[in-house]
Amino acid sequence: MLLNAKNNTRMQWLKYLAWSMLLAAFVYAGDIKPSVEVEFNMFYNRNYPQPLSFQLREAKLFLDADISERSAALIEYTMKDNLIRSQLERAYFTQHELPFNSQLTLGQFRNPFGYFDPFTVSHSTTKSTGLAPDTLMPEFKLRDLDVGLYWESQGEAVTFGLGVTNGNGINNLKDDNNFKDFVGHAVVSFGELQVGVNGYYGRKNSVNNDGSVSSYSSVEVMAAGLEAMAYVGNATIAMEALVRNYGTLHSAGSYLTMNYDLSSFLIPTLRSTTRLEVFDPDTHVPTDESVQWAQGFLYTISRGYLAKLEFVLNLEKYRRQGNEIFFELEYEL
Amino acid sequence: MKLPLFIILFFGCLCAHHVLYAQDQLPEKVHTSIDKILDDHLAEIENTIIQEKEFDARTVLLVTVPLENFIEDVLFTINRPAVIYPKVICKVIRDQFRQGKSREEIERMLVTMQKQNKFEKLYAAERQK
Numbered sequence: 001m002l003l004n005a006k007n008n009t010r011m012q013w014l015k016y017l018a019w020s021m022l023l024a025a026f027v028y029a030g031d032i033k034p035s036v037e038v039e040f041n042m043f044y045n046r047n048y049p050q051p052l053s054f055q056l057r058e059a060k061l062f063l064d065a066d067i068s069e070r071s072a073a074l075i076e077y078t079m080k081d082n083l084i085r086s087q088l089e090r091a092y093f094t095q096h097e098l099p100f101n102s103q104l105t106l107g108q109f110r111n112p113f114g115y116f117d118p119f120t121v122s123h124s125t126t127k128s129t130g131l132a133p134d135t136l137m138p139e140f141k142l143r144d145l146d147v148g149l150y151w152e153s154q155g156e157a158v159t160f161g162l163g164v165t166n167g168n169g170i171n172n173l174k175d176d177n178n179f180k181d182f183v184g185h186a187v188v189s190f191g192e193l194q195v196g197v198n199g200y201y202g203r204k205n206s207v208n209n210d211g212s213v214s215s216y217s218s219v220e221v222m223a224a225g226l227e228a229m230a231y232v233g234n235a236t237i238a239m240e241a242l243v244r245n246y247g248t249l250h251s252a253g254s255y256l257t258m259n260y261d262l263s264s265f266l267i268p269t270l271r272s273t274t275r276l277e278v279f280d281p282d283t284h285v286p287t288d289e290s291v292q293w294a295q296g297f298l299y300t301i302s303r304g305y306l307a308k309l310e311f312v313l314n315l316e317k318y319r320r321q322g323n324e325i326f327f328e329l330e331y332e333l
Numbered sequence: 334m335k336l337p338l339f340i341i342l343f344f345g346c347l348c349a350h351h352v353l354y355a356q357d358q359l360p361e362k363v364h365t366s367i368d369k370i371l372d373d374h375l376a377e378i379e380n381t382i383i384q385e386k387e388f389d390a391r392t393v394l395l396v397t398v399p400l401e402n403f404i405e406d407v408l409f410t411i412n413r414p415a416v417i418y419p420k421v422i423c424k425v426i427r428d429q430f431r432q433g434k435s436r437e438e439i440e441r442m443l444v445t446m447q448k449q450n451k452f453e454k455l456y457a458a459e460r461q462k
Contacts (some may be wrong), residue, residue: 037369064370072364094414096364103414156412192448229407231448234399236406249434259406264437269398302397303376332369 033064056082057328060089068097102153109150146181160186167202167221177325179203179218180293192232192260198225219247234261253279269300291315306330353364358417362456368405375401378423388430396426397438400418418456425455 041057063075076090088110091277092107167181181202187194200223223244228305230237241254255277274295282287296310308328359381363374375397383390400422408415425446429439446452 004356016452033370033373035369035373060369062367064365064367066360066363069362074367076367152413159413229410231403231407236403238406238410259402261402263399268436270393271402300395303372303379303395325337332372 014129033062033333035062036060037062039328039329040331042208042327045323059083067093072096081229091250092282101155102151105150105152107146108147148181150183152185157189158187159189160184178205181221187227193230194228196227196229198227198242199223206247221246234264250283251281252283253277267299271298272296273298289316304332306332355435356357359423361418361420363417363419364414365417366409368401368409371401371404371415371417372408374417374419375422378419380431381423382427385427388425392457393426393430397422397443399440401446403444416453418452421452421455421459425452434458 033116037058037059037060039059041055042052043055044052052272054262057080061075061077065073065074071094073093074090074239075088077086078089079086081210084151088108090107090109092105092109094103094105096103098104124209133264146167150161150163152161153159159188161184163180163183165183167179179202181200183198183200185196185198187196200221201219202221204327206217206219209215221244223242225240225242227240228238236259237257239256241252243250245251255275257273257275260272260274262272273294275292275294277292277294278289279292282288292312294312295309296308299307301307308326310326311327312326314323359377360374363370365371365374379393379395379397382388382393404415404417422443425443426439429442434442
């Protein structure tokens with residue numbers, strides 16, 4: 001017991017030391033850019049006890065540093081849920097302009113698996129819902145943040161990248177998984193059209209009946225996606241279809257999004273974002289699919305002020321009660 | 334001291350440092366995959382032109398928003414970093430305003446130039462001089 005307490009204290013000090021060293025590197029970096037973003041949210045859902053609610057959804061602190069002409073580092077610290085929950089979101093070091101026009105990223109970053117749309121208020125199911133078939137299973141999120149390293153080569157016609165991560169999610173800086181997860185992404189460009197594939201393969205420690213993690217057996221997780229993106233005039237259209245397996249659980253989903261810049265013919269700095277999404281969390285269960293349509297408008301009021309209005313409609317009959325309206329004001333310092 | 338408090342204090346100090354010792358010059362080249370940081374750099378370009386007082390501030394303000402939206406849609410959705418060339422972009426905007434182009438024309442032009450990788454080509458040409 002005493003030994004454990006001693007180890008914990010030592011670990012805490014080591015953690016502070018690591019942080020101090022990372023931050024010291026930022027201080028000595030050539031150009032440091034700190035910035036802050038606060039998101040104030042108003043939403044309406046008639047099923048909630050208070051249908052009209054306000055929340056301070058997120059506050060983000062960024063620290064971006066150009067260490068040299070070819071290397072950079074970033075720390076993103078987020079406070080969520082009325083600023084109660086805080087976490088280190090991203091912390092990574094990137095070396096640019098390596099051979100084959102490539103770059104290497106080390107640290108905690110978002111998985112380079114398919115598309116991720118950070119510009120909507122609501123989060124889409126296909127992209128952010130964790131696959132946790134029951135409470136004993138650890139969550140498996142695609143496009144989640146993870147610790148590892150990622151190499152990407154970016155060419156005029158072909159871009160591809162490979163990543164190796166711990167696979168145990170955000171802020172698990174120490175690997176609690178006996179296996180490594182691999183992420184791959186390749187895109188071919190034909191003028192204003194890009195077509196790509198992405199894949200994820202890993203093994204997670206399985207969970208014993210008492211909830212403890214087993215070191216002896218594992219669950220295989222894999223996902224594959226097909227993606228396409230085109231920019232036509234003022235619109236950017238993206239679509240993706242993906243399947244994923246978590247042990248014996250199979251799920252599938254697809255979505256189509258269109259971001260349209262309305263600046264030139266309606267109101268300057270107004271943008272529309274539309275998303276239609278289908279998600280089946282378990283392909284063996286016939287009644288659990290969801291079809292969701294989200295329509296949003298983003299308006300840049302001035303530098304630093306952004307207003308977002310979004311309607312989320314559940315098109316499945318038995319889910320229509322869950323329709324929501326969001327209004328969000330984003331302030332950037 | 335709790336770690337979150339430590340981080341917030343550190344950010345505070347660095348913000349103060351940044352405000353006190355901010356550099357006036359626009360950077361030549363910036364890599365980023367964070368929308369907020371892209372926004373900061375593009376705002377800085379607009380501010381640089383506004384401070385020169387050659388053009389109407391209301392016309393210049395937010396002229397880079399369509400370019401920002403395009404970069405976010407095409408690159409950040411796939412977690413790919415964007416490379417922007419603030420000095421080159423600033424020069425292009427200034428030149429276009431001087432030629433009497435309208436704000437809408439400049440907005441569209443910036444997006445087209447980004448699509449065709451023209452900022453990078455201009456940057457390379459400048460470096461070769």
